[in-house]
Amino acid sequence: MTTPSNNLTPARTRYAPSPTGNPHIGNIRTALFAYLWAKHTGGQFVLRIEDTDRKRTVEGSAEYIEASLRWLGLDWDEGPGVGGPYAPYVQSERLEFYQEIAKQLVEQGHAYYCYCTPERLEAVSKSRQAQHLPPGYDRRCRSISEAEKQAAIAEGITPTVRFKVPLEGKTTVVDLVVKDATVENATIQDAVLLKSDGYPTYHLAHLVDDHMMKMTDVIRAQEWLPSAPLHVMIYQALGWEMPNWLHVPDIMNPPGQQGKLSKRGGAKPILDYQELGYLPEALLNYLVLLGWSYDDKTEIFSKADLIEKFDISGIQPTPARFSPEKMLWMNGHYINHVLTVEDFTRRCLPFLAQAGLIRPEEAVEPGDRLAFITAVCALIKDKVKTLGEVPGEIDFLFRPTEMLEYPATDLIGKNPDGAAAARILDAISSHLETVPAEVYNDRDGLYKGLDALSTQLGLANRGLLFWPPRVALSGRTKSPDLMGMMIALGREETIKRLQHARQML
């Protein structure tokens, strides 16, 4: 669907979340980078669910992840729901592959069965720490005797499979985002590849899948960098070609708060932003700027722009802090300056329905109400920063006059007193009654008439004239454009509200 604007090798990338909760900003930014890189190069973006930890898997989490990606428009070319040539894309349905590879590694001498109990592992770890050694496993089962092995089996212990890390030499991870990392092999643990329940660990599962699914670029969080050398060694043991590695930095909490982005730092599950009235394209645009830039000034990008311009060379190696303020600004920018009135209105419909201002069926098919709703939405399009604010800004236009509640003193504003405000309301009422319909419904025409009226009344400025009707029509001191409100409400309702206010004075 997307044509690459270059002659790069098409990249196959993946987003491989574990369904242990709802993804937030940080997780999704990694998915976004992977998506963009695949699309930029004309390759494929794959979704794979890594549910190899049976204890931590949360019911409904995979569905939530999929819904989040779909809302954001990060559609996957292969994965749950859409299938693909390397299905299944859920790790718990691929156990045989991992078990087969684990067996192969043992047979080739690159891995071994470990019969150690959890209790022993914990004791070993503690004693190693006491000796100021790195905590972890002492590789005992590498050299276990046949008798000990038989004894363990007789006890009914199901072994794990551990990788046999080369004890000498160094391993270097070549990374496209951060500096290459080199470690002494001896500092690496003989990691468990296959657990005693027959499920693989991440180390084995992701690697087998990335190979089988022909991934070219592994874009993942920087927390994986320390274990990347282990992954390199496993690739080498298997004799498989390695993908490119891109360890992208984490997103941190806003200033004043330590650590990785957390709920406390303002990170909400993705779909919460939908409810708050954020636009997916604005969210994506904000997110992509967290750790990536195109040049020294451009920062508004449509999805098509991003696909065209995204390049991994622009990925920052440094963790970025999340800024709710800038994200809000970005959303407002999209609403005020990118969306058309029609598009904005369409997106407002569900919010208006939820607030009870229109009927649920009207949110789907507004019919002849569309003209009115569009006129109303147009009034506040450049005022709001989220769709969620919309109902609160214009609810008074949907409600009957009697429901307006405000203190009579609000009608006065900067006018000297209630009598002055009453005189203004009367004058406007009579003026509106005589105005021809085509003038009434023409914003500029209406404005000119009122402006002239203000001169006629000898008012110092237009503001004095506009104030009382503003409050009379909206019930508030901050409102959308006066003429716009008058047109949206219609002449009859407008005059009714003016007279209703008149009686309060």
Added chain:
RNA sequence: GGCGCAUUCGUCUAGCGGCCUAGGACGCAUCCCUCUCAAGGAUGAGAUCACGGGUUCGAAUCCCGUAUGCGCUACCA
């Protein structure tokens, strides 16, 4: 503790040896526009480029230390 990665305005960033007396954006301040609120326009404050040594005619840019931050150190991912 060990290992690894990172380090430019409060924040996101531009910068890949001379164009930098460091540019843009958010936020902040002032002013303009104006029917209120926004939006918009203009201006400004804000970074001795973490610190200390090198390399070089010349360093934010290259190298080495130090400090700080973050991550990993599970039969979690």
